[in-house]
Amino acid sequence: MTREITYVQAVAEAIDEELARDDDVILFGEDVEEFGGNFGETEGLYQKHGRDRVRNTPLSEIGIAGMALGAAVGGIRPVAELQFADFAATAGDEVFNQIPKQPYVSGGKLKAPLTIFAPSGAGIGAGAQHSQSVHSWLGNVPGWVVVTATTPYDAKGLFKSAIRDDNPVFFLPHKMLSETKGEVPEEEYTLALGEAAVEEEGDDVTVVATQLMFHRAREATADLDIDVEIINPRTFAPLDTETIAESVRKTGRLVVVDETVERYGTQGHIANEIVENDFFSLDAPPKTIGVKNVPIPLSPPLEQEVLPSADRIAAGIESLF
Amino acid sequence: MTQNVSVDDETARQFLEGMLRIDIFEEETKERFGEGEIPGFVHLSGGHEGSHIGMGAAMGDDDWLAVGGARLIGQYIAKGVPLPDIMAELYGRVGGSNKGHGGQMHVSDIGRKLYGHAATIGSGQNPAVGLALAEEIQETDNVAVTTIGDGGTSRGSFHTALVFAAYWDLPVVFVIENNEWAISTPAESLSPDHLSDYGIPHKMATESIDGSDVEAVYHTVSEAIERARNGGGPTVIESRVARLVPHFEGDKETYRDTDEYERLKEEKDPIENYRERLLERDIVTETGIEDMIANIETEVKEAVEFARESPEPEPEAAYDHVYRTPLYGQGENQ
Known part of the structure; x- marks a missing residue:
């Protein structure tokens, strides 16, 4: 129930x-x-x-x-x-x-x-x-x-x-x-730590996203004519790299979107895991999307400017094809 | 001036023996470090031995000790950690208390309720508050004792710990070992008359004592522990000692006044003073002390042999103990 x-x-x-x-x-x-x-x-x-x-x-x-x-x-x-x-x-x-x-x-x-x-x-x-x-x-x-x-x-x-x-x-x-x-x-349940979840299955591109960015990624892909697989890492450290790698071996493309700052952020680390260990499964360079390299400003137009938007995510996905 | 001995003869002899154990162990440590057998850096306890042994003797086996400051080895010994475990840890060997993952600044022995050390000076007091909270929640009457140097009391984290301990009236005893020097910065530049005064705005019991007198430390810490055990809340004790050694081995101490240093060595050596006190009262004899020293030298020699014979860790052991695995639920659905 x-x-x-x-x-x-x-x-x-x-x-x-x-x-x-x-x-x-x-x-x-x-x-x-x-x-x-x-x-x-x-x-x-x-x-x-x-x-x-x-x-x-x-x-x-x-x-x-x-x-x-x-x-x-x-x-x-x-x-x-x-x-x-x-x-x-x-x-x-x-x-x-x-x-x-x-x-x-x-x-x-x-x-x-x-x-x-x-x-x-x-x-x-x-x-x-x-x-x-x-x-x-x-x-x-x-x-x-x-x-x-x-x-x-x-x-x-x-x-x-x-x-x-x-x-x-x-x-x-x-x-x-x-x-x-x-x-x-209704009933008691727990979810495993250290394991990523394949939230949506698809064949064309792997999108790694969590928290708010997961929802924006879904919004971004709703109107795209691309079959997207969305992976939610859930645990970032230690990271379940294998689930992501397995997906990229199938899709050949990787987009990592996360709300951490792009510079030295999670996106680069995750992309690098694939580049170093599964380079030949990639059909395109990985795309990383995050918060721009500025402190987060207050005014809503400024704040939204630096956060990854659904449009930015959609453009990032399309850039791989 | 002849001082009385306020404990029974057996306890007095144990105090002297305990202080000698620290001194002899550390002299050997200094030698071994000088010979390049011990990696990293080494801080010794000279001048603090009375404070360490008095405090250790006041504590029950089930009371926590979260050590702070830089004079650590003496505190590990005072909490009863076996000498071979400590020496092998200094050597970074598998047989060390922490399997070589910690070293001189991180000896911990959970079975003996030695929490260990926050090597970022002044960060050990809030964990001590947490240890006291855990004991209270588990409805024991155990307390947490935590030490810090004069330098560490300038950290905000120390003052936060006082706020938190006072907030729930937790059974914590804060011992400030004031040896007057934060490396080269003198404590006399700090505003309070006594560093224990930092407890006053929190309405804590405070005491400032001659920490080079092992008995004074024993009685004051015992009283504070008793108060904490009986729900009387935290105490802040300033244990005034002299630092009779460099900050770390290799410190040239150019900042110290030579005459004053000599005077302190003459007047504030806790071991020499106590030795004379016990001899004057016929509680020990010269021969008795020689026997004591000979026995400790044997113990220390055995500790060194143990450390030398203990294997170096396999390099792969660097990856152990980062996480307890599997994580909760991990792998259960595969």
Whole structure:
């Protein structure tokens, strides 16, 4: 049985179910209690699970991320929210040096089963410091499992797995998708981490896209007379390169569209994996599309200018033929 | 001035022995590093031995220690990590506490509740708050002790940890080992009279003590742990010590005043002072101390032999421990 719920409801359901399922799971972050999160992602959880399990924190990402690390090593399973993905940088040392590296430098003796989640992405006129997509930052630091959510189905199933996983997981919903609706099973389910999903099958070109860009890619391809295969990586690190490569072996063409900045972004990395390992399966050079190499501006015409639009994606696909 | 001995004779002897163990182990480390047997760089604990042993003795086996500052080896020893595990880790060998993935700055021993170290100075205190939170949620009465140097207290992350610990009144004991030098920057340039004063706005208990006196450290940390165990919340302790060694081996210390340095070596050596104190009160004899030293030298020699004989890691081991695999659900549908 399925029903339609919003993406942000799916996020809240994932946390709710994991709090109910496992006493070791706790949720903390700024404004996660009565306020319910900026997008409603923690609504109702405090009333249901109480203040021991759902805790407001003082305003410091350093404290939130650092405490999550210690709590995880200490034997519980923290789920910690940063209000915007950009704030990964305000907890820079914790996010880049401590959490992903402590299990490694311990020789695997230390376990840090924590999940940090943070709404990412542009499109709401939130400006340069509240709009970034940071999976390229995080993917560059081995030790993080980096997961994005594209649909309500993904959001719930992947978030539940993130919480259950024994690695540090950075889970990135997209704020523009908060109110989008989609089918989600009534019954309990999880989705595998580290596995890409073939969302649409096609023979002519492989388009790799996630979060908002997945939806824009679908919009872009609706009117094209090209048979497009769309792959949603879901987990960016470690990346399921094989599913993408297998698709390119079939289609011979690759377009990677992502909301990370083009310069040193995810797009280049994914394209390079194919160029280095599957060059002779390509009938055309790979096309990479991302945020232009500027900070994300506020004014809507400026903001839309730097984000990949459906038109830019369509043009990118057509340029390969 | 003759100081009293405030602990029983056996405990006093253990304190002296513990400090000597750090000193002898580190002297050997210095030699081995000088001979090129130990990679990376090495920071030694000279002057901090009393602070380390007093703190370690105050802690229960199930209390967490998240070490900070740069004087680390003494703290690992004080938490009970076996010497061969530490030495082999310094050597970067398979038999090391962290299989060579960590080295001198990252010895951790989860079984002994040694969390390890944030080598980016001043980032270990928030994890310590998290460790205390985990203990509270698991309804134990264990506490988390965390150390930091005077330099690290200038990091915002240290102050954030105080905010968070106070917010939930968590069982955390912050020990600031103030040796007056952040490499070459003197702590006296910082505003507070005592660095423990940083706890005052958070309404925490604060103490500033002579950290070169092992007994003072033992009593003060014991009291703070007891308070934390009984729901009394966090404490900030400034343990004032002298740094009687270079910041790291190779530091020429051109910034230090020679006379003052000599005076500190004369007056603030925790081992020498305690040795005299116990001898004066007939708690130990010269022969007893010689035996103690001989036994420790044997232990240290064995630790070096263990490290030398422990294999170098296979290069492929560099890829281990990045992720625990399979990831959740991975491969289940294939």
